[in-house]
Amino acid sequence: MKKITIILLSFMVFSICPAQKKIIYQSGTGVAENLRAVVKKAPYSSGFLEFDNRYEGVKGTARLFDTLFNSSLLLKGQTGYIRIDSDIDIVNNSLVIKESGAKELKEIPSGAVTELLVHKKDTTLIFRPVRELSFEDKVPFDRFCLVLKESPNGFIRVPEKIFIKADYTSPYNTDRRYDELELINKYYIEDSANIYRRVQMNEKSLIKLYPGKKELIKNIFADHPDADVEEKIIFVLNKF
Numbered sequence: 001m002k003k004i005t006i007i008l009l010s011f012m013v014f015s016i017c018p019a020q021k022k023i024i025y026q027s028g029t030g031v032a033e034n035l036r037a038v039v040k041k042a043p044y045s046s047g048f049l050e051f052d053n054r055y056e057g058v059k060g061t062a063r064l065f066d067t068l069f070n071s072s073l074l075l076k077g078q079t080g081y082i083r084i085d086s087d088i089d090i091v092n093n094s095l096v097i098k099e100s101g102a103k104e105l106k107e108i109p110s111g112a113v114t115e116l117l118v119h120k121k122d123t124t125l126i127f128r129p130v131r132e133l134s135f136e137d138k139v140p141f142d143r144f145c146l147v148l149k150e151s152p153n154g155f156i157r158v159p160e161k162i163f164i165k166a167d168y169t170s171p172y173n174t175d176r177r178y179d180e181l182e183l184i185n186k187y188y189i190e191d192s193a194n195i196y197r198r199v200q201m202n203e204k205s206l207i208k209l210y211p212g213k214k215e216l217i218k219n220i221f222a223d224h225p226d227a228d229v230e231e232k233i234i235f236v237l238n239k240f
Contacts, residue, residue: 021124023072023117026080034075035082035099038112044096044105046089060181062091064159065118068098072117073108086116088127090159091181093142110142130158135188136197145188148230153237154190157230159183189237201229206236213240 026034046062068085073095075082087096095108095116110129118125126147130139139158149155164180188196189209199205203221207214213236220236227235 021117021126024080025072026078026082031082034078035084035097035108038075038108039097039099040107040109042107044089044107046091058179058181060161060183062089062161062181063096064088064090064183068096070119072119073097073113074115074117076112076114078114081117086118088116088144088159090144091161091163093129093140093144110144116144130156134195136195139188139196149234149237151190151194153240154196155230155234155237156188156196158186158188160186189233199233201233206233210240 065087068087071084071086072081073084073086074080085098088094089096089107092107093110095110095113097106097108098104099106111131113129116127118127127144128147129141130143130145131141133139133145133154133156143158143160145156145158147154147156161181161183164182166179187199187201189199190196191209197209199209203217206217210217216239217236220239221232224232224235
């Protein structure tokens with residue numbers, strides 16, 4: 001009983017406490033200059049109409065959070081982070097930011113970004129463009145991923161929004177009078193050759209990727225039935 005308690009406790013601590021990351025911030029006039037060099041001049045626009053006379057508008061937005069979070073931004077070629085309020089446009093693959101004292105939102109293309117740390121409540125989410133990673137299938141190089149576990153055996157979530165067109169004029173229409181941007185998440189795990197392979201969020205998919213670890217995977221999933229699937233997979237990967 002004591003052994004089981006220790007295992008469960010270690011799982012909970014691991015799941016709740018993200019790895020601490022030391023953040024060194026830029027300071028002085030160089031901060032504004034570095035931002036000015038990468039920010040698009042025009043105010044941010046997702047490119048989607050919120051409403052027009054044909055239908056009831058667009059349900060959902062191109063943005064991941066639909067709000068701005070306190071963040072730490074590391075630009076490509078820089079060594080220090082910049083404090084910024086940001087969101088991620090996962091349709092246009094860019095950062096949406098608001099500079100201090102500014103009224104308008106601005107946009108930074110993902111090609112100018114090395115890393116974004118999003119500070120949410122008691123956790124920090126690590127986002128990076130996928131351009132430095134190798135994939136089994138085609139993933140647009142400018143897309144952002146959420147790093148769930150660092151390499152080796154890296155584990156990432158790639159959020160996307162798919163466009164579902166309104167359907168109310170065809171003979172067999174569904175009377176859906178709005179376009180919709182629907183969030184979907186795709187998950188990838190890094191194999192021994194540093195190739196990221198897509199996985200489904202279940203025990204069977206993980207065993208298919210790691211047949212030699214079948215018993216370990218089955219035991220962890222069985223021992224933690226109420227835990228989040230992401231947490232269970234991270235726990236499995238840390239046992240390798």
